[in-house]
Amino acid sequence: MKKLWIYIRNGIFKENPVLILMIGLCSVLAVSVSVQNAIGMGLAFTFVMVFSNLFVSLLRKFTPHDIRIPIFIVVIGTFTTIVDLVISAYFPELYKALGIFIPLIVVNCIIIGRAEAFAYKHSVMESIADGIGISIGYIWAIVALGAIREFLGSGTLLNTNIFQNFQPAKVFVMPPGAFWGIGLLIGILKWVDSKIRR
Amino acid sequence: MKQILRYGLILFLVCSISAGVLAFTYENTQRVIESNRKKEKERILKEIIPEATDFKKVENPPKSDSNLVKITEVYIAYKGNEKTGTVWEVTSKGYSSDILMIIGTNKEGKISHITILSQQETPGLGTEIVKDSFLNQFIGRDTPNLEVKKNVTPVSGATISSSAIVRAVNEVLKHKNF
Numbered sequence: 001m002k003k004l005w006i007y008i009r010n011g012i013f014k015e016n017p018v019l020i021l022m023i024g025l026c027s028v029l030a031v032s033v034s035v036q037n038a039i040g041m042g043l044a045f046t047f048v049m050v051f052s053n054l055f056v057s058l059l060r061k062f063t064p065h066d067i068r069i070p071i072f073i074v075v076i077g078t079f080t081t082i083v084d085l086v087i088s089a090y091f092p093e094l095y096k097a098l099g100i101f102i103p104l105i106v107v108n109c110i111i112i113g114r115a116e117a118f119a120y121k122h123s124v125m126e127s128i129a130d131g132i133g134i135s136i137g138y139i140w141a142i143v144a145l146g147a148i149r150e151f152l153g154s155g156t157l158l159n160t161n162i163f164q165n166f167q168p169a170k171v172f173v174m175p176p177g178a179f180w181g182i183g184l185l186i187g188i189l190k191w192v193d194s195k196i197r198r
Numbered sequence: 199m200k201q202i203l204r205y206g207l208i209l210f211l212v213c214s215i216s217a218g219v220l221a222f223t224y225e226n227t228q229r230v231i232e233s234n235r236k237k238e239k240e241r242i243l244k245e246i247i248p249e250a251t252d253f254k255k256v257e258n259p260p261k262s263d264s265n266l267v268k269i270t271e272v273y274i275a276y277k278g279n280e281k282t283g284t285v286w287e288v289t290s291k292g293y294s295s296d297i298l299m300i301i302g303t304n305k306e307g308k309i310s311h312i313t314i315l316s317q318q319e320t321p322g323l324g325t326e327i328v329k330d331s332f333l334n335q336f337i338g339r340d341t342p343n344l345e346v347k348k349n350v351t352p353v354s355g356a357t358i359s360s361s362a363i364v365r366a367v368n369e370v371l372k373h374k375n376f
Contacts, residue, residue, distance in 0.1 A: 033321050059212070062208070063208070064204070064205060064208065066205065067205050067208065067209060070209060071208075071209065071212050074209075074212050074213055074216050075212070075216070077216070078216040078219055078220060081220055081223070082219070082220070082223050085223050085224060085227040085228075085231075086223070086227060088227070088231055089227035089228075089230035089231045089234065090230065092234055092238070096316060099318060153321075153322060154322070170322040170323070173321045173322040174320065174321060174322060174323075
């Protein structure tokens with residue numbers, strides 16, 4: 001039980017996929033223009049991450065080493081398509097906002113990376129724990145970045161105005177702002193980390 | 199040889215299970231997606247010409263002269279038996295996406311309504327075209343002579359996105375008596 005907790009915690013800080021491992025950045029940088037989009041993307045990602053880890057782990061005894069990658073891709077692709085269809089049916093607004101980035105979860109390197117590096121070698125429970133940890137790490141990173149960019153770029157948070165006379169810097173909702181924002185987050189995390197270690 | 203067959207079989211099994219699951223999801227969501235789309239369209243048509251009681255789809259919508267603009271659907275609104283306006287669904291090539299918009303013209307052939315349904319222009323710049331402050335200047339126009347910076351004020355920093363809308367409105371006005 002304690003081991004599972006360690007796996008979950010690992011994904012949140014020590015092996016945070018976005019801020020420490022720095023993989024799967026494409027969708028993070030592109031979608032984080034607002035908190036709402038970030039939450040939607042985070043939840044879609046979580047679903048695919050947890051279920052792909054679960055099934056890759058479940059099938060690991062049955063998957064020959066030589067053809068493991070095609071099997072991972074099929075598993076991940078299946079869950080991505082399910083998310084894609086469900087969001088477009090029940091949350092059409094969110095679907096419009098996230099656009100191409102939902103189908104692109106299929107090539108998100110965090111998911112296939114965890115399948116290969118973790119789920120293929122660990123038990124089902126451990127893989128689920130890892131999936132949850134990585135997903136929480138992903139969600140907090142993308143939501144934090146979304147909050148920075150939405151607040152500085154549009155002057156709002158979750159589409160509500162914070163200050164009356166605030167002139168937003170539009171550059172923050174454009175691509176350069178994404179890089180500045182993520183640089184800032186990584187910097188803060190490293191700084192906090194060095195303080196804790198000392 | 200045996201190895202290949204075994205791998206093939208395993209892949210086949212995994213893929214067929216996946217195909218089955220996806221077919222099931224597709225069947226169940228497609229109905230909702232379809233009805234969402236239909237409801238959304240009805241709601242929009244009603245919003246554009248509220249007094250209309252019935253909408254008839256035009257089988258062969260007129261072709262636009264510009265290859266950047268496409269008139270995809272045209273509906274004629276009727277109030278009883280009388281024609282009260284036309285609703286146009288038009289796509290126009292913007293800066294980074296196809297801008298899908300819906301334009302209403304009234305009995306007199308003037309633009310009475312314009313809404314952007316979907317676009318993926320540059321956030322913060324091109325996306326400003328969906329705002330009423332930009333779109334309202336098209337209301338009441340009836341001649342296809344619109345031009346950016348001449349008689350239309352573009353969104354600052356988004357001339358290409360603004361021109362895409364202008365082009366689409368011009369096309370609609372050119373073909374209003376098709």
